[in-house]
Amino acid sequence: MNSIDPRVNRLPIVEIVKPKAPLDQFGTYEVFVEPKPGKPFQHEGAVHAPNLEMAYILAKETFTRRFTCSSLYVVDTRDVFVSPLTEGDQNVFDLIEESESANGTSDFEIYQLSKRGKQHVFLGSVKASTPQEAIAIAKTKLNTGKMVYNIWAIEANKIRFTTEEEKEYWITLPEKKFRDASNYKGGDKLKQFLEKVKA
Amino acid sequence: MYGGGNTFEGIKTDSIADEDPILLAAFEARIERGEKIEPSDWMPQLYRKQLIRMIEQHAHSEIIGALPEGTWITRAPGFKRKMSLMAKVQDEVGHAQLLYSAAETLGKPREQMIEDLINGKSKYSNIFNYPTFTWADCCFISWLVDAGAIVNQLANAKGSYGPYCRALDRICAEESFHLKYGHHCVIYLASGTDKQQKMFQEALNRWWPPMMHFFGPSDKISAHTEVLMRWKVKMGTNDEMRNQFLDMYVPKIWELGFTIPDEKLKKNETGKWEYTEPDWEEFKRVINGDGPCNKERLEVRRIAEERGKWVRDALKSPKAKYVMPLA
Amino acid sequence: MNNQALKELLYKMADDQLILGHRNSEWTGMGPLLEEDIAFSSMAQDKIGQSLALYTLLQELGERDPDTVAFTRNANQFHNCQLVELPNQEYDFSLIRHFLFDTAEALRFEMLSESSYEPLAQLARKIRGELRYHTLHANTWIKQLGTATPESIDRLQKSLENALPFALGIFEHSPHEQELISSNIFLGEETLKKRWKEKVESVISQTDLTLPDWILVEPTFGGRIGEHTAHLQPLLDEMSEVFKIDPTAEW
Secondary structure, X not given: OOOOOHHHHOOOOOOOOOOXXXXXXXXXXXXXXXXXXXXXXXXXXXXXXXXHHHHHHHHHHHHHOOOOOOEEEEEEHHHEEEOOOOOOOOOHHHHOOOOOOOOOOEEEEEEEEOOXXXXXXXXXXXXXXXXXXXXXXXXXXXXXXXXXXXXEEEEHHHOEOOOOHHHHHHOOHHHOXXXXXXXXXXHHHHHHHHHHXXX | OOOOOOOOOOOOOHHHHXXXXXXXXXXXXXXXXXXXXXXXXXXXXXXXXXXXXXXXXXXXXXXXXXHHHHOOHHHOOOHHHHHHHHHHHHXXXXXXXXXXXXXXXXXXXXXXXXXXXXXXXXOOOHHHHOOOOOHHHHHHHHXXXXXXXXXXXXXXXXOOEHHHHHHHHHHHHHHHHHHHHHHHHHHHHXXXXXXXXXXXXXXXXXXXXXXXXXXXXXXXXXXXXXXXXHOOOOOOOXXXXXXXXXXXXXXXXXXXXXXXXXXXXXXXXXXOEEOOOOOHHHHHHHHHHXXXXXXXXXXXXXXHHHHOHXXXXXXXXXXXXXXXXXX | OOHHHHHHHHHHHHHHHHHXXXXXXXXXXXXXXXXXXXXXXXXXXXXXXXXXXXXXXXXXXXXXXXXXXXXXXXXXXXXXXXXXXXXXOOHHHHHHHHHHHHHHHHHHHHHHOOOOOHHHHHHHHHOHHHHHHHHHHXXXXXXXXXXXXXXXXXXXXXXXXXXXXXXXXXXXXXXXXXHHHHOOOOOOHHHHHHHHHHHHHHHHOOOOOOOOOHHHOOOOOOHHHOOOOOOHHHHHHHHOXXXXXXXXXXX
């Protein structure tokens, strides 16, 4: 190509592109981030990836290259069990039957949506045999009475967690000041310029 | 980054006549009381269609918008600018990712959206169809085009669709550094050597007309969008957004000693900005394919997709199944 | 402590990081998958950031400021290995280079975290997490693509064979090798190369790729003493294009 952009001029010539096949962009994985130690994990969004390990690697830069992060995990979207969604004054926990079942052997991570438009936030872990049961047990053990519009239950063995040694991925994150708005105080330079102009 | 000038189709209210009136009433009541719509809610077909179009256009604008600035990464003067520009353009690709995901929650797969971009079916912000001749052109985009985008984004973040609002919250947080960085670059050009000042003034002269097009055609010639306003899909008219931008940024441009190539540009007694009516025929011509860079922008995306095909094909697994992202 | 030896070490490391970071940044907006585009360009940025940290250490040792050092030297004054200046070509080459170089880099910094030169040891310890992610990324991509389809395996194999001679150029000896080893600043290129070979063999053995016999790979030296391919000067010209409009101006 004949462009003023040197990168574009280095591009190879490519034949006509065939239409995209379904799943050319892979399946989706939901991404959960712990913003700081002690703060609960929250849902950040989804990545497209060919498998769980790749989803973890891609999620790390897609969702945690900015701000702060102390841990991250991903799970196949299909492995997130979703409760009904309520609105207004209706608490979704009221629609769910409690369960005291003690037979469950799988760990489930439970997430709640406390307001439409916000992100799902980690509520707690329960042991259950199915995701439906996990939500029912969540009602018994984790319901604080606060308004909740939606619950997610995720089986822990489907999750790619961050290991203890991997937490060092984010050590240098707070130092990357060149991405902070506060690092661009044009104020002084501007003031200097304005004073020079007046003179 | 995001441009206004969304090509909303004219809405015929009989397109909602076929919707279930009870469901429609509940849907509108929810929006009215300020509660967000989430992916599993019932929604009118028109709402779904217009939102997909709007969010998709926004996503395309980000990935295409990465090109006129991206070209200056290899030529950025000095470490500070190099690293900031790299971070900024990375963010733009990131914003495209977030926005495609938000649009996907409405039922359109990402493959389809990328297809539609490359084959010219879907639009993106017109301003990116112009070339960045110099470093100063790049700085113009980083400051003022981003500023325009933020005006739109802050408004749309108060819209009704949950996933779009969440994406915009994150985008606005990342954009705060982009805007400051852009302004910082221009302050240095303004207070620098004669060559630097001249470089920016010339860039400003080139980019001002497309910037005036940025928020879309003036209200008097735009398609009717009342129902989209009621559904909090469109949050302000094109003229309102444009006026807000001028109000915030013209004084800042003048403060740096630059002139804007429009003699009529001034704020009138009612506080509204007056200006020479932009050439809307030109806008239509460019957005429909006849601008300086349209072919190149799409060609670059086409080449990128094709070069990456072997990678994606290699990693595709027969066990994969398409499922919409959750939120 | 011999400053010459230390400076030479820092220069070659910084130059490697700068040039490779610059090359990798060329993929921004053009990657094979949006999420990977973001990841690759974010890692490129880490490299540029690391090069800046190293040039800053050099400045503390009396060299000029990082911008001047990076943006005004000519090709024959750069000490990067030739591997990093090669054009990106297709994604298979860029990934192979990322794997070969970042494996060496992570090991180098691991060794340097015990350096007698404290500022360098501190830097090495600080960026360990970044480098850990870089190698996780590279290893995962190589292992997955290296076992996927005939096309992906063939492409990676060819790129591997093309890159290996240049990769061995990473370990070109410094004139001050003995100095660096005896003063405990750095354990030397031979030790690094040995550890690198083991790591590379270990990852490649988990793929369908074949590593040629090391004896058959002829290293491409010269980069460390300012002898470069025809690719470096155009890269530097482009990098310094705006800076050189007025090197005294503030941008």
